[in-house]
Amino acid sequence: MEAKLSPVVAGVDGSAESLSAAEWAAREALRRGRPLLLVHAFRRHPRQQADASENGAPPRDVLRAAAEHLRRACPGVRVADEPVEGPAPEALLRAAEDAELLVVGSRGLSGIKGLLVGSVALAVVADATRPVVLVRAGEQTEDEPADGTGPPTGCPDVVLGIDVADPCDEVIEFAFEAARLRKARLRVLYAWHAPSPFGLGNGDIGLVSGAERAAEWLRFLSAVLHPWREKYPRVEVLESVLADKPSTGLVRAASSASLLVVGRRRRLTARADGSHTGPITHAVIRRAGCPVAVVPHA
Numbered sequence: 001m002e003a004k005l006s007p008v009v010a011g012v013d014g015s016a017e018s019l020s021a022a023e024w025a026a027r028e029a030l031r032r033g034r035p036l037l038l039v040h041a042f043r044r045h046p047r048q049q050a051d052a053s054e055n056g057a058p059p060r061d062v063l064r065a066a067a068e069h070l071r072r073a074c075p076g077v078r079v080a081d082e083p084v085e086g087p088a089p090e091a092l093l094r095a096a097e098d099a100e101l102l103v104v105g106s107r108g109l110s111g112i113k114g115l116l117v118g119s120v121a122l123a124v125v126a127d128a129t130r131p132v133v134l135v136r137a138g139e140q141t142e143d144e145p146a147d148g149t150g151p152p153t154g155c156p157d158v159v160l161g162i163d164v165a166d167p168c169d170e171v172i173e174f175a176f177e178a179a180r181l182r183k184a185r186l187r188v189l190y191a192w193h194a195p196s197p198f199g200l201g202n203g204d205i206g207l208v209s210g211a212e213r214a215a216e217w218l219r220f221l222s223a224v225l226h227p228w229r230e231k232y233p234r235v236e237v238l239e240s241v242l243a244d245k246p247s248t249g250l251v252r253a254a255s256s257a258s259l260l261v262v263g264r265r266r267r268l269t270a271r272a273d274g275s276h277t278g279p280i281t282h283a284v285i286r287r288a289g290c291p292v293a294v295v296p297h298a
Contacts, residue, residue, distance in 0.1 A: 007037040009099040011092045012066040014057060016137035017105030022066055024135045024291060025103035026074035031181045034100050038066055038081040041091035059083035089123035101131040106285070125264065125285065126277055131174055131295045134285055155184035156258040161250045164190050164220040168297040171263035176232045178259055178293070185236040189253055190221050191246040217241040247283035254288040261293045
């Protein structure tokens with residue numbers, strides 16, 4: 001008996017950002033040879049004759065419209081849909097427990113304070129046990145054709161943010177696989193801060209130049225990536241280190257990327273504020289100009 005393939009799951013609610021996310025998810029499902037599952041959360045209203053979405057439309061109508069759009073936009077994708085009663089974050093997390101990955105829309109507001117991701121997207125990212133990709137409406141989401149017929153250099157870079165002091169296999173593997181599927185170059189970025197003279201301890205060397213320190217970090221980064229280069233010999237890798245805030249460097253690199261990959265440490269205990277993405281990941285998903293994949297890890 002053929003094993004059931006884990007689907008790519010996309011949350012849809014009829015909004016422009018959820019439709020953009022569903023299109024991205026459909027192309028990713030084709031790349032990975034996976035089915036696509038559209039999930040729509042709804043609340044049951046006892047006083048109404050029929051269940052309704054937040055925008056008032058029947059759940060089945062929202063799902064049917066999204067599925068028809070995707071079949072036109074991404075011929076060949078295998079689409080199933082499922083209305084799920086309950087709050088959107090909980091419904092999406094339940095649907096994605098056995099998923100290949102979960103794709104959700106995030107809304108952006110231009111302004112001095114940056115971009116507002118949205119409460120549903122933030123809640124899903126904070127508690128997901130599977131990788132989550134955030135896609136905004138109007139974002140440049142077109143990349144290498146999903147069937148692999150495009151030129152090998154036709155897709156913008158996949159960017160991976162990494163901490164060489166605490167590298168995570170799950171995050172690195174996701175980024176390499178994403179680059180392989182797109183026939184894209186993988187740009188791996190590590191950002192470091194020069195130590196303050198006041199923070200130096202006994203035995204620390206405070207007179208090492210920035211260039212020497214960057215070269216040392218680059219050697220560490222190369223060592224971390226060496227086994228992954230061997231596992232993915234066809235993925236071109238560009239290693240970069242820079243003296244900057246990690247979130248600033250990653251957002252800058254993501255301005256011309258097809259996908260930005262970052263990690264999030266899974267919570268072992270519940271937090272009072274109900275949210276934990278880590279400061280770097282939180283800043284990146286608010287400001288990055290391309291789809292962002294957040295990969296949970298231990």
